[in-house]
Amino acid sequence: MIGTPVVARRVPGNASIVHHGKTGMLFDTPEECMEHLLNLSEDDELRAHLANTAKEFVEQQYSFSAERSSYQALVAPYL
Numbered sequence: 890m891i892g893t894p895v896v897a898r899r900v901p902g903n904a905s906i907v908h909h910g911k912t913g914m915l916f917d918t919p920e921e922c923m924e925h926l927l928n929l930s931e932d933d934e935l936r937a938h939l940a941n942t943a944k945e946f947v948e949q950q951y952s953f954s955a956e957r958s959s960y961q962a963l964v965a966p967y968l
Contacts, residue, residue, distance in 0.1 A: 894939035896925045912943040 895913030897903040907913035914925040929936050949955075 892940040892944065894929055894936050895943060896922060896929065898922075907943075908946075911939075912946050913939055 895907055897907050897913060897915055899909075899915040899917050904915060907915055909915040914929070916922040916925055929939075
């Protein structure tokens with residue numbers, strides 16, 4: 890993980906992972922995108938908060954061990 894905050898277009902796939910203001914920033918228009926980028930470039934605390942919260946979220950929800958457990962549970966009935 891490189892600790893870069895995410896600014897992503899608000900579409901279902903992105904919105905299912907990026908929680909606006911918590912794990913990244915979502916935008917609907919080019920103007921919103923520019924506003925979020927500007928805010929992030931000027932606010933060290935916001936950048937750090939988003940990067941840290943996103944890192945924790947990914948480590949909890951998408952860690953190797955969590956993924957392995959999910960796949961094992963999925964195939965176990967067929968073994």
